[in-house]
Amino acid sequence: MGMKRTSGMWYGTGTAVFICCGFVPDWVWAWNIELATYAQMFWCNQFRTADAQGGMQWSAADSAQVDITTLDGGIRGYFGGDVMNSTIQPSVTLQSADVDFFMHDDKDYRYYTNNAAGISGDAVTETIDTWTSTTASTSKGKFNSDVTGTYIGEGSPIIIENYSSGKQYHGIITALTATQGSADDEVTIYPTKGDRVTGIPSGKVTYIGYKDGYKPIPLGDTAPAGFRIGNTTVNVAADRCFFEAGTYDDTSR
Numbered sequence: 583m584g585m586k587r588t589s590g591m592w593y594g595t596g597t598a599v600f601i602c603c604g605f606v607p608d609w610v611w612a613w614n615i616e617l618a619t620y621a622q623m624f625w626c627n628q629f630r631t632a633d634a635q636g637g638m639q640w641s642a643a644d645s646a647q648v649d650i651t652t653l654d655g656g657i658r659g660y661f662g663g664d665v666m667n668s669t670i671q672p673s674v675t676l677q678s679a680d681v682d683f684f685m686h687d688d689k690d691y692r693y694y695t696n697n698a699a700g701i702s703g704d705a706v707t708e709t710i711d712t713w714t715s716t717t718a719s720t721s722k723g724k725f726n727s728d729v730t731g732t733y734i735g736e737g738s739p740i741i742i743e744n745y746s747s748g749k750q751y752h753g754i755i756t757a758l759t760a761t762q763g764s765a766d767d768e769v770t771i772y773p774t775k776g777d778r779v780t781g782i783p784s785g786k787v788t789y790i791g792y793k794d795g796y797k798p799i800p801l802g803d804t805a806p807a808g809f810r811i812g813n814t815t816v817n818v819a820a821d822r823c824f825f826e827a828g829t830y831d832d833t834s835r
Contacts, residue, residue, distance in 0.1 A: 587828035590686055591615075591737065591795030595679045596819030598654070601796065602685045602808035606659040607827035610637075610809055616821040617642075623650070623816055625657035628830075641815050654812045662807035666799050674798040676732065679819050683805050684796035691733040692790040704733040704790075706761065711787050713742045713771075718781035721756075722767040725787065731760020737793035737822060740771060744785040751775070751782040755793070794822065 588603050594614065609626035625637030634649040636656020641648075650656035664670060666683060673680035692710040693703025703709065705727045712726040729735070738755040752775035762768045773782050799805055809827065817823055 585829050585831050587826070589824070589826040591822055591824045592684045593677050593681075593794040593796075594818045594821040594823050595681060596814055596817065597679065597682070598810060598812040598814075599681070599817060600660050600683045600805065600808060600810050601825060601827075602660070602662060602683060602799065602806040603825075603827055604686070604806050604808065605829065606661060606807045607809055608829045610657050610811075610825055610827045612657070612811060612813070612816050612823060612825045614816045614818055614821050615824050617818065619643075621816045621818070623656065623813055625650075627659070637813070639813065639815055643815075650813065654810075656813050657809055657811050660805075660808050660810050662805045664805045666801045666803050666805065668801065671799060671801060674800055676797065677794065677820070678798070681798040683799040685799045685803075685806060687792040687795065687797040689733075689792065690789050691738075691792060692787055694727065704729050704731070706730055707764075710763075710790060713740075713769075713782065713785055713787050715781050715784045716766040718783070720767075720770070721772060721781035722770050723781065723784070724766055724768055725763045728761055728763045729758065731758075733792050734758065734763075734790050735760065735793040737795070739774075739789070739791040740787065741789040742771075742782050742785045743788055744783050750788070751785070753782055755790075 614621040619642030621641040623639040636650030636653050639648040691704040694705040694709045695702045707727045710725045715723040742751045753771040753773045756772045757770035
């Protein structure tokens with residue numbers, strides 16, 4: 583079996599959660615990326631001691647590395663297969679502290695909802711297909727439509743194709759207020775891939791993703807494999823948390 587590697591973000595709950603990334607990882611890094619200080623932890627299945635079977639933690643409140651001695655207090659693998667019901671998944675509301683199971687959401691939310699055509703999205707008046715850079719020095723601009731803000735906002739990944747060069751620029755929306763987006767400077771985008779050191783140039787919007795990365799698994803759906811994190815030093819309620827997870831090659835035993 584070849585090595586796997588993935589990353590993602592979820593909206594913190596303050597309780598244990600299952601991050602269903604599609605496979606059982608051999609190792610996981612997890613960070614709280616919105617704390618004013620810092621909190622992070624690492625777990626791997628090669629920690630051959632009971633002292634750190636749940637991983638290791640570092641935070642501003644710690645005077646030294648903290649070993650997590652229990653699996654339930656840290657990170658452990660999850661094979662998946664549970665069918666979601668209201669007992670094990672008390673809420674499927676976005677950004678609710680009662681969500682226990684999360685899965686990756688790669689849907690494109692730039693569309694204007696048309697129920698008759700089976701199209702749903704987060705645009706207010708029309709499908710978002712145009713990005714206009716209005717203040718390049720601060721990476722600010724506007725779309726051709728406002729957003730409702732349910733799915734699109736701070737944290738949303740975005741892809742923009744420049745009209746003249748055809749280059750695809752990848753970025754993250756770092757500022758956008760719900761019900762806004764179509765006026766000058768209402769959207770701020772941080773370029774993450776491409777040769778821009780300032781704002782992304784005007785172009786065609788080809789993708790806008792969910793702002794929190796991972797979403798609640800709907801009731802009735804079966805949970806994919808992944809991992810459980812019981813650590814609440816990292817998983818703080820209402821803070822965005824980030825993880826990176828992967829597997830080792832077959833020589834690691």
